[in-house]
Amino acid sequence: MRYAPSVESLRTHEAPAWFHDAKFGIFIHWTMASIPAFAPQAGSLIDIVGENPLDFQRLNPYAEWYWNTMKIEGSETALHHAAMYGDAPYEAFREPFEASVEAWDPAPLLDLVAASGARYVVLVTKHHDGFALWPTGVQNPKYPGWHTRRDLVGEIAQGARERGLRFGVYYSGGLDWTFEPRPTLGIADLFDTVPRSGEYRSYVDAHYRELMGRYRPDVLWNDIAYPPGPGMLELFADFYNGNPDGVVNDRWTQPGTKEFPLPLHHDFRTPEYTQYPDIVARKWEATRGIGHSYGYVANEDPANIISPGALVQSFVDAVSKNGNLLLNIGPKGDGSVDPRHEAPVRALGRWLAINGEAIYGTRPWERAALEAVDATDTIHQVRFTRGDGRVFATVFDTPAAGPLRFPGAGMPPFVRARLLGGRAVACQELGGEVVVEFPAVEESPAHCLELEL
Incomplete structure (x- = not known):
């Protein structure tokens, strides 16, 4: 035009x-x-x-x-x-x-x-x-x-x-x-x-x-x-x-x-x-x-x-x-x-x-942020983006290896999860929470979980 x-x-x-x-x-x-x-x-x-x-x-x-x-x-x-x-x-x-x-x-x-x-x-x-x-x-x-x-x-x-x-x-x-x-x-x-x-x-x-x-x-x-x-x-x-x-x-x-x-x-x-x-x-x-x-x-x-x-x-x-x-x-x-x-x-x-x-090519999801709690009860900030039938949950800092708990009401319904740069991770709903089995990884400012819808 x-x-x-x-x-x-x-x-x-x-x-x-x-x-x-x-x-x-x-x-x-x-x-x-x-x-x-x-x-x-x-x-x-x-x-x-x-x-x-x-x-x-x-x-x-x-x-x-x-x-x-x-x-x-x-x-x-x-x-x-x-x-x-x-x-x-x-x-x-x-x-x-x-x-x-x-x-x-x-x-x-x-x-x-x-x-x-x-x-x-x-x-x-x-x-x-x-x-x-x-x-x-x-x-x-x-x-x-x-x-x-x-x-x-x-x-x-x-x-x-x-x-x-x-x-x-x-x-x-x-x-x-x-x-x-x-x-x-x-x-x-x-x-x-x-x-x-x-x-x-x-x-x-x-x-x-x-x-x-x-x-x-x-x-x-x-x-x-x-x-x-x-x-x-x-x-x-x-x-x-x-x-x-x-x-x-x-x-x-x-x-x-x-x-x-x-x-x-x-x-x-x-x-x-x-x-x-x-x-x-x-x-x-x-x-x-x-x-x-x-x-x-x-x-x-x-x-x-x-x-x-x-x-x-x-x-x-x-x-x-x-x-x-x-x-x-x-x-x-x-x-x-x-x-x-x-x-x-x-x-x-x-x-x-x-x-x-x-990051690239994504758009905001329904909400920008929530908090997750790792195996040592440390709170981690989480930020969301979406794209191509996926939601990405980027977890700030490096959670301890073990269960990483997200409030269930704040998470998208997804069928499987994968750590970018890594492998698939086990996840389940438990007591109103979404629990991801976070692996032992190298220190990083943030780790991205790909959630397939």
Whole structure:
């Protein structure tokens, strides 16, 4: 069908099957801020915002916000910048970044993405600093030539597709510090710094259309907001008409419009560093970094890095509730990845190699969760998915060998059970419970039981 630039027409578009099936994507935040690679280590952004909603930016743990945070007098980032770089402007990081980019080999990064088990990749093409990672033909009227000489977007798009991955583009439509250099301090003034001029709106529209025409993305992942005025619905319609299987996220709010803060249209929601407590009918995608930042942080507290076990369990929880996971990798300035960040990514890939049947191509079951009790009376969280006449019960952590008891009322009627990566397991109904004879197995963050209906 052809989509018209109207809310009624666009809302007939839904997240396509591939996006439901994929479950897992890799986000890549690689900006000039990876050269200073610094951020305060005061906790997670959610906690910091909760404690300091009006001036949380001075403690912002997101390294990619360096240019904003360094402008806040007395902030840790401002003090760090003065000590390390004196009065050098943020723009001074451009040439070191460009020099690193010239020598970069994309294969190791893309091989890591493929090894993770991800089915799609979303690349930051322009973050809030306005620096484009492709040699755009759209001139920045405030900072002429504000883009990489090398086509990082094109090379990553090509490499991703060569590895069988879908490709998407992140673009900061809501903030661009080359158009609006005032620093934002907190929640109250965040949307006040969204550029609202017709010049900026035309610039953003031209960038998006260039990205769509040149790189054919499957995902348009906008951030913060979209400049107010006409043209957004036309952009969506043209995107869908060129790629009916494309998807757009939910961060397209237009400040100053009567719909604000809700977007006029989206295919999926994007909770950040949090997840929904139960099944959500509309598709969603949890997004988070491996630590407390998306951009690379050289001074990162190791305690902030998610463990392989916590990553697997968080991912399974999202999938059971109709969500995907978009997990961020933040390369260093030279494009390499911190080994501490590689470890959980590769661990998730190894887990998926065994248990992918319970993830890829599945849909939520009637309920997302319940608890099971093992032979030592230890309680284990369980998450459910379904597909192809089967229900998968993914048991968190490693139960003790012996009877694993599920509440009978919460289980599907099944005829046999099998442990993915293992063998069939005996099961019976006993005293209102379903009892599975769980075998002795190696330790794992989660074990998947296939229940044949």
